[in-house]
Amino acid sequence: MRNLIYPLFFFVLGVGAQTKMEITEANALREKVMQHAAATNTLSVDFVQTKHLGFLSNDIITKGKLAFKTPNLVKWEYTDPFQYSILFKDGTMYVDDEGNKSQMDMGGSKLFEQLNQLIVNSVKGDMFQEDEFYITYFKKGNDNEVHFVPKNKNLSKYIKAFHLVFNPKGEVIQVRMIEPSDDYTQITFSHRTVNKPLPDAVFDH
Amino acid sequence: MLSKLVFPIWKQPLVIRERNGIQDFFPQMMMSLVLALGSWLYLQRLYFCIGPILPKKSFFWPVLTKLSVLLLMLACGSYPKENNFNETEITTNGILNPYFSDPSKDYIYKARISLQKKEFGGLFIVKKLGPDRHRVVFTTEMGSKILDFSFERDKFTVNYLLDEMDRKVLINTLKNDFRTLITGNPQVLRTFTKDDQKIFETKNDKKKYFYFYKDGLLNKIIRASGKKDKTEFLFLEARGNMSKIIRITHQNIPLRINLKTIK
Numbered sequence: 001m002r003n004l005i006y007p008l009f010f011f012v013l014g015v016g017a018q019t020k021m022e023i024t025e026a027n028a029l030r031e032k033v034m035q036h037a038a039a040t041n042t043l044s045v046d047f048v049q050t051k052h053l054g055f056l057s058n059d060i061i062t063k064g065k066l067a068f069k070t071p072n073l074v075k076w077e078y079t080d081p082f083q084y085s086i087l088f089k090d091g092t093m094y095v096d097d098e099g100n101k102s103q104m105d106m107g108g109s110k111l112f113e114q115l116n117q118l119i120v121n122s123v124k125g126d127m128f129q130e131d132e133f134y135i136t137y138f139k140k141g142n143d144n145e146v147h148f149v150p151k152n153k154n155l156s157k158y159i160k161a162f163h164l165v166f167n168p169k170g171e172v173i174q175v176r177m178i179e180p181s182d183d184y185t186q187i188t189f190s191h192r193t194v195n196k197p198l199p200d201a202v203f204d205h
Numbered sequence: 206m207l208s209k210l211v212f213p214i215w216k217q218p219l220v221i222r223e224r225n226g227i228q229d230f231f232p233q234m235m236m237s238l239v240l241a242l243g244s245w246l247y248l249q250r251l252y253f254c255i256g257p258i259l260p261k262k263s264f265f266w267p268v269l270t271k272l273s274v275l276l277l278m279l280a281c282g283s284y285p286k287e288n289n290f291n292e293t294e295i296t297t298n299g300i301l302n303p304y305f306s307d308p309s310k311d312y313i314y315k316a317r318i319s320l321q322k323k324e325f326g327g328l329f330i331v332k333k334l335g336p337d338r339h340r341v342v343f344t345t346e347m348g349s350k351i352l353d354f355s356f357e358r359d360k361f362t363v364n365y366l367l368d369e370m371d372r373k374v375l376i377n378t379l380k381n382d383f384r385t386l387i388t389g390n391p392q393v394l395r396t397f398t399k400d401d402q403k404i405f406e407t408k409n410d411k412k413k414y415f416y417f418y419k420d421g422l423l424n425k426i427i428r429a430s431g432k433k434d435k436t437e438f439l440f441l442e443a444r445g446n447m448s449k450i451i452r453i454t455h456q457n458i459p460l461r462i463n464l465k466t467i468k
Contacts, residue, residue, distance in 0.1 A: 102325075
């Protein structure tokens with residue numbers, strides 16, 4: 001009986017798991033995603049952020065909206081369970097913490113600027129820089145998952161890997177940033193609106 | 206008065222280890238003197254009454270001497286009753302600080318920290334992992350870790366710290382603050398009452414703290430050692446083992462930590 005159960009167990013596990021992509025498939029995916037990213041001028045999308053810390057009983061869930069406008073205007077607006085927004089504009093980070101407004105020149109924190117750029121790139125899907133990351137491609141049901149492991153030692157002190165999930169259209173539907181401790185932050189996107197004019201007021205502080 | 210200099214933020218200063226002018230203690234000193242004189246005279250009587258009956262090498266002589274010293278000490282020991290605090294017998298019923306004591310709970314607070322003139326926010330996360338084990342993590346709202354500390358009895362471990370935060374004074378200050386927040390049962394040295402408040406003097410990691418209770422709830426912890434070094438922990442909107450709002454204010458350094466629960 002045991003001889004039967006073990007292979008069955010691994011078979012069931014294997015169905016849900018991801019399989020590595022062929023080179024041609026990977027190239028096709030990269031093309032599709034980069035075309036999609038290049039054609040994205042504005043983006044408005046809802047997000048659910050899951051912070052996983054190994055020692056906690058439950059993940060920390062926060063929700064909000066993300067707005068993006070080329071080339072580099074990004075606003076993360078958290079609405080649940082607290083009101084908090086962070087706007088990246090002209091090399092400055094503007095924070096509105098439940099009405100308390102502050103700003104920070106990102107020149108003071110290279111890491112922050114780098115992380116922001118990476119988040120923007122990952123939201124757009126434009127992260128395929130072979131000189132900066134070891135990249136591996138997987139198939140996961142209908143979706144595709146791409147793993148980016150930083151080559152830069154400074155960055156890898158903070159981030160062990162980025163895992164991006166793309167839907168069949170080549171849009172990013174999930175970003176997972178994994179820390180060296182294996183704790184991670186996962187952002188899942190929904191209700192995506194692309195290239196619909198975004199009023200400038202969205203990016204006012 | 207000293208209290209106004211040291212504790213300006215107290216609306217009704219609760220003086221803890223303050224020595225006022227001698228005039229404040231004059232009545233107490235006189236009382237002590239009278240008591241001491243009385244007990245000495247009483248013992249003299251004892252000596253005179255019993256002395257002649259007792260054999261010279263009786264075991265009762267040392268007992269009598271010790272008794273006289275004890276009585277004298279008791280008389281002089283009515284020593285300042287800490288101004289408005291009334292010292293009581295040490296009684297502790299259960300956990301002194303219940304606010305981070307439930308191991309089944311994830312304590313998640315939205316934090317606002319003001320250090321010097323900088324203000325920044327994040328999530329303050331605490332988890333009790335064992336009888337004397339806690340993990341304390343601070344992240345940005347977007348999830349990046351800023352610090353990650355482990356506490357186990359007297360052991361303290363830095364699991365992670367953002368390079369920009371790596372300053373000894375800051376780490377020590379945060380270590381002391383967080384240790385105070387998470388310690389459920391510090392060693393109680395003395396207990397007092399004042400109006401409708403109950404106050405516990407405790408020791409934690411070689412530092413003295415005063416825990417203030419009203420209506421059975423811990424609403425304040427004060428760390429006061431010396432004139433300048435003072436930290437106040439306020440617990441607001443507390444219910445059971447949860448304080449919805451926590452405010453930590455330092456006097457010696459421009460550091461304020463405000464915590465507001467999000468779940």
